[in-house]
Amino acid sequence: MSFLACRVFKDSEVQHQLVQMDTDELSSGDTLIKVDYSSINYKDALAASGRGAIMKTFPLNAGIDLAGTVVESANSELKEGDAVIVNGCGLGESFDGGLAQYACVDSSFVMKQPASYSSRDSMIIGTAGFTAALAIHRMEVNGQTPDKGPIVVTGASGGVGSFAINLLSKKGYETIAITSQSTMHDYLKDLGATDIKTLSDLELSDKPLAKGIYGGLIDSIGGETLSKLMANVDLWGNIACIGLAQSPKLQATVIPLILRGVSLLGVSSTNCPMDLRETLWNQFGNESPLPDFEKILSKEIALKDVSPYFDELIDNKHRGRLLVNCQ
Template identity: 40%
Template sequence: MISTDFRAFRIHNDAAGYRGGIETIGTDALSAGEVLVKVAYSSVNYKDALAGTGKGKILRQYPLNGGIDAAGIVAASTDPRFKEGDAVLCTGSGLSETRDGGYGEYIRLAAQWAVHLPEGLSLRESMILGTAGFTAALALLRMEDNRQTPALGPIAVTGASGGVGMLAIDIFSRAGYQVHAISGKTGEFEFLRGIGAAECIDRHQLTFSGKPMDSARFGGALDNVGGAMLAGLLPLIVPYGNAAVCGNAGGVDLDSTVLPFIIRGVSLLGIASAGTARDQRDQVWQHLASDWKPRHLDRIATREVTLEQLPEVFERMLAGDSFGRTIVRIGNV
């Protein structure tokens, strides 16, 4: 095998300490896999910021290239399902946890997790979506599999100013749902309405009765927050509505009762995007390229950066000073 040297944002944790930065490595140093990809774009997720700075225990082995998302063009493949020149993407699936991620000019993917770029999406659009968009769409898929419909009423989206929240607003509204966006960033309400929110609710002004059951207000919810927010929403969901949970920004504890579940038949759905089964993964990306494709991707992608700018982006994200989706331009393909 001929090794190609390339640049990557590589993360170490050894006797010299925890550190990440630009290095030149060879393709022979990459994690094993059947599909070698020349990367065009990646994205920045909160998980990437934690991994890149060492402020979260994300990587399970070292060293690894960061980046839980990647999209590019196949450079070589030993799997017959992929050929040189194919456009592919990958989100989660162990990237930047147990194998090298998308913050490098090349990545080697396991064929079982590489996804052919569906018709209707560009490589850049696929990374504006990335793990955030995939998570929001996976939530909708699971909710509809459990009989969620627009007729049940509006969907509450918490953490609506974050990447998952924004894309969820766009995706759910495109799919025919009325979305009520819940966020503490009231200055962004005009933007959220512009991407599809029918109503915006200041989370600081949102009060819950504390009752185990309350007047139904929402047809369902996509919750990025957890904790008291999720506990407060459950009594407000209509009979047989769904609460899909994909985040814990407000805490991991859930102080609630079983009453919403056993009296109204509310379902609590966990959304774990990283290890999604392949058939569901393909379903989600087909929807994102067609009937659920967000209408405002270019507005939601508020920043495009290079590998060199990643440390600054990580610090701003962890400080709460980021807005919209940041995509990373890796190479020209």
Template identity: 40%
Template sequence: MFQALIIHQDDANQQVCELGNISEDQLPEGDVLIAVDYSTLNYKDALAITGKGRIVRSYPMIPGIDLVGQVIDSASERFSTGDQVLLNGFGVGEKHWGGLAERARLKSDWLIPLPQGMTAQQAMMIGTAGYTAMLSVMALQKQGVTPEAGEILVTGANGGVGSYAIRILSRLGYQVVASTGRMSEKDYLISLGATDIIDRESLSQAGKPLQKERWAGVIDCVGSHTLANACATTQYGGVVTACGLAQGMDFPASVAPFILRGVSLIGIDSVMRPLADRIEAWQALYDILQAEDYQSIAVEISLSEAEETAYKLLEGKVRGRVLVKLAKDSSN
């Protein structure tokens, strides 16, 4: 038996989340069994745990869209017992039992090797948030946005994606402007490498289709009016990446920035990303980030603290990344 955070429905069809014990034979199908060292608590996990979003597709469900751990049984040619592997996305924690448990059985096609030199703890300090941030930065780079092009706007800056986006861009020499609703966290954002901080209110209301040009690139974690205004204030030929919807799924914009200024809008999907892209992004994260970067962005909690922390995350009371330790004796 092992511990897991389990979401189920009670007799009144109300969602309940509780810490419990399950056995390996209860785990869903998969060709790799993993002893989980660490998982994380993402925005999507918080929605699932609290029931405030339609994330869970069937019950019972173990949330956790991220995990890292050691293979303890494998029927896959790609992985052997003892291999360190990590996972992000592929519907895990939504349709397939996820990482907030001490064991997980998964399909090997969803897994990649832990980058050589990176610890399990560091991998989940990054998690889907840092991995998504890296995909966003790579999109800007592949579209030719260089540090010399001008300022890069990062919205939702205090969140996990925003925090890592600022740090990665700063490490690469970009000038980063952070947009946040928590101006009290200004010192934190500056410590990550932001050169300017703006209040999210300047972007979160309805605005004109075209506004004064400022940004060479944008990493938007918010959506809705914020994304529309980011596009409207992007320089001619600039690039906007969209990876989040904290403000909403709507996009109340016009085509003006795209046909009059040649602005490009690129969607960033992290869930179903091909393995080659995943491996490239994780290797880039290892190459760019320095040891102190992980500790400055992440906080570690136990599995028993996950539910309470999920509510705090949705209330905007958590900054950066939340690391969940599963292995009782993990030294990674």
């Protein structure tokens, strides 16, 4: 069976191509899925553009998430036609990913799609929405509450940031959205941001312990920004670390951790346990009202048209989510 895929190769350099391939060329797995929708995440953009060392082997189809229907499976719990989701678990990193019309995966990575929303909704959420939900979950398990103060969200106009702001606002948190783009202010307000600032507005100091004015932080950029913001998190606040767009380095001291009880929490959507993964995915369908899927959607793209969007996403030319229609 021939189908279209966005396949990443490594010769003298890493580059992607849109190719026709057969299902018997896919990574081995016990479940074949017809992909309806995928998305372009920051990690996908790094992998397909060659601007980040994401993939463990080559060639490989890009795409760290997918929603589609089961074609066949050796697992008796998965039937032909079942609507399913796969995100993380090595998809698009160690085995062929979702930016293709078919994918073959291990059934242990497959989750049945919640009935309350469609495959399209699932991939508007995608790994970005799931990561935001996981970050908030980790913070709240560790005692985060709205009365501890506002949550700072860096990279606010990106996929994770957009969902974090929307989900936090629905839970009653004040949020401070950090963005350098004035054109994003109305968008972020519409998602529920309480306040919108640039990094320079925060006037971050180099002190290891500054005034405690934030209840917590969801950070997608790392580096100096994360290091300095830690000093402003108040007593028993939580920091969810989900990205490294600025830098993977952390030059902070332990002082906020040992004098204020601040917790630095790692958030890994790739290897989240399946029981928690299912709980968080189903959470989106239980929210009342539902998360603002369409507001967070930047653009819907056909699979054949994905190529320009990898560099554009890295260069911050899109807000929210880039949905890919693979049908």
